[in-house]
Amino acid sequence: MxxxxxxxxxxxxxxxxxxxxxxxxxxxxxxxxxxxxxxxxxxxxxxxxxxxxxxxxxxxxxxxxxxxxxxxxxxxxxxxxxxxxxxxxxxxxxxxxxxxxxxxxxxxxxxxxxxxxxxxxxxxxxxxxxxxxxxxxxxxxxxxxxxxxxxxxxxDNIALLYNPALFDKAGVAYPTDQWSWEDFRSAARKLTDPASNTYGTAYSVSGSEDTTWHLWPLLWQNGGQILDGNKPAFNSDAGVKALETLRQMAVDDKSMYLDQTDERYWRLFNSGRIAMMMSGPWSMLDAKEAKLNYAVVNLPGVDGDHQTVSGxxxxxxxxxxxxxxxxxxxxxxxxxxxxxxxxxxxxxxxxxxxxxxxxxxxxxxxxxxxxxxxQKFFDNLANAKQARPTVPGYEELSRNVGDAIAAVLQGRAQPKAALDAAAKKSESALVN
Structure with missing residues (x-):
């Protein structure tokens, strides 16, 4: 949803x-x-x-x-x-x-x-x-x-939806359930065409929970955790590596469309301007209405770990x-x-x-x-092995992390400094 x-x-x-x-x-x-x-x-x-x-x-x-x-x-x-x-x-x-x-x-x-x-x-x-x-x-x-x-x-859960027509046009092999994030990044570069305003992938930079929860699978796949007890732990080496993975695509490669609203990137996917989108089952309703031919695979993974997040x-x-x-x-x-x-x-x-x-x-x-x-989204529920913390203060933590991600993907901050600042701001919200 x-x-x-x-x-x-x-x-x-x-x-x-x-x-x-x-x-x-x-x-x-x-x-x-x-x-x-x-x-x-x-x-x-x-x-x-x-x-x-x-x-x-x-x-x-x-x-x-x-x-x-x-x-x-x-x-x-x-x-x-x-x-x-x-x-x-x-x-x-x-x-x-x-x-x-x-x-x-x-x-x-x-x-x-x-x-x-x-x-x-x-x-x-x-x-x-x-x-x-x-x-x-x-x-x-x-x-x-x-x-x-x-x-x-x-x-629900997050998987990778893609547009086969854009892959065919660019001569790029379709994603598989075994893809790594390096595979994903390479394909996103090849699928990006500035002349036609087509992007390999997209990400929300609104600072909302939509911004935040898309980072958690990468954090978990890299061996990190959101919290250690009631203290922020997302700014670990694993968290920095996860955010750096996204930063490279957004800032270095410019293969990632950055959506300020949460509402535009899936519309662009449905209109054939974005080749790959990390999203959930709700996107199938939108794609059906747009009469879009699409396919779904697991999220890219780290060392064969394709954990996802369920909301x-x-x-x-x-x-x-x-x-x-x-x-x-x-x-x-x-x-x-x-x-x-x-x-x-x-x-x-x-x-x-x-x-x-x-x-x-x-x-x-x-x-x-x-x-x-x-069927793929149903099967992918098995990859939702962890959950977002159900603790007082998660909403505030989420906003802090979302702001940090947005700053990094827009080139205004580096992953380590941004996540450290978000962790510091979140400490008081998690004290109970």
Whole structure:
């Protein structure tokens, strides 16, 4: 899913910090003693666009028809998904927040520290939930401070999409799953043509999470980590080497289109101006609309390591000190994320399936046929071996790292100095 800089993010995090230590009892199960037959109303903020919101409303109505005692009040929750954290933070302060909300995985640490989330650890470990069917990275992102605070709503990963026509025109061999970053850099140079404003590849320099999380696979492939405990570690030798890999393409080779907005590079890919793009399954929807012939392979790797990053989003469940609301919210999410229903939710709107068992369904076969590359993105989930930290302060760290990457790729700083400065700025945000 396209991820951008959180609108009003700093203000939202300040509000969230202010309401930390909420009324939820940390050692008590929020749904203990709930009555499945009690009349109850729950609120679901879906965080979806208009088309997907209609699917959500139909599913909520279907659930209500099967469970007449449960009324589900459904809305997108905010004008855009990016606005949801601001809306949630204000709701925590005023006591007006939903039972279930969509949330970017990068918010998990701050939401978990806010004191309003349910502790779902025991709930998801019940054999009937089949927690292990969901990708490991997604399960990890749903866990904050050792507690499961939500259930994966969407799973994805970053792979390499490419335009075969541009490779044919330049006489360059197509990418493979075994490519190194040296292979990628060499091809990007050959595919760049200043006369036609065609670039080998592209990168966001907006400073958003879209800028930051594209660096993490290179960091991990080089043996680095984002954090060491609660201290920044991304400015290690591995981090410097990772950023230098990108700097060479952007500054030395000028084979990398630098996008200031997060919105232009994928449009240029779809119009045949960018040959290779590191992106996720959401780009297949855009390519389909543009009627672009494309293909997908693993990310380039280091010494055969082709780790990627997954940006799973969550259904976060909140505690209102009402066992029936908490229990009803859990029951609905169990139903929504089941294999039988998820094929009518995520696959219906062009996303990867949440559960491994969905690969054997007719709906998944139809999805792969409709979206070339869908099978590759599904298989690439196995390369998402690590997850972004779910700690309070990650959002601020991400902005600091994003600014550092942008400065380096635009030739205004060197990798070591930029990452050191970002690490220093992030230290205070990570203290808890």
């Amino acid at each position: 396209k991820t951008g800089l959180l609108i009003g993010g700093s203000a939202a995090l300040l509000l969230l910090t202010a309401c930390m230590g909420g009324t939820a009892a940390p050692d008590k199960d929020a749904a203990a003693g709930w009555d499945p037959d009690a009349a109850v109303e729950i609120t679901w903020w879906t965080g979806q666009t208009e088309e997907a919101e209609k699917v959500a409303e139909r599913l909520a109505a279907e659930y209500h028809a099967a469970h007449p005692n449960v009324t589900i009040r459904t809305s997108s929750g905010a004008p855009t998904t990016d606005d949801l954290l601001t809306k949630l933070s204000a709701g925590f302060t005023g006591g007006n927040y939903p039972d279930i909300s969509y949330a970017y995985g990068s918010w998990a640490g701050d939401l978990g520290a806010g004191g309003k989330t349910q502790d779902l650890t025991s709930y998801v470990q019940d054999p009937s939930f089949k927690w292990e069917e969901m990708p490991a990275a997604a399960r990890q992102v749903a866990t904050a401070d050792g507690k499961v605070i939500g259930v994966p709503a969407l799973v 799973p989003d969550l259904w976060v469940l909140f505690d209102h000190a009402d066992a029936n609301r908490a229990g009803a919210a859990r029951a609905f999410i169990t139903w929504l994320t089941s294999s039988a229903v998820d094929v009518r939710w995520n696959l219906a709107v062009g996303n990867l399936p949440l559960r491994s068992t969905e690969k054997d369904t007719g709906e998944f076969a139809a999805y792969v046929k409709e979206y070339p590359g869908g």
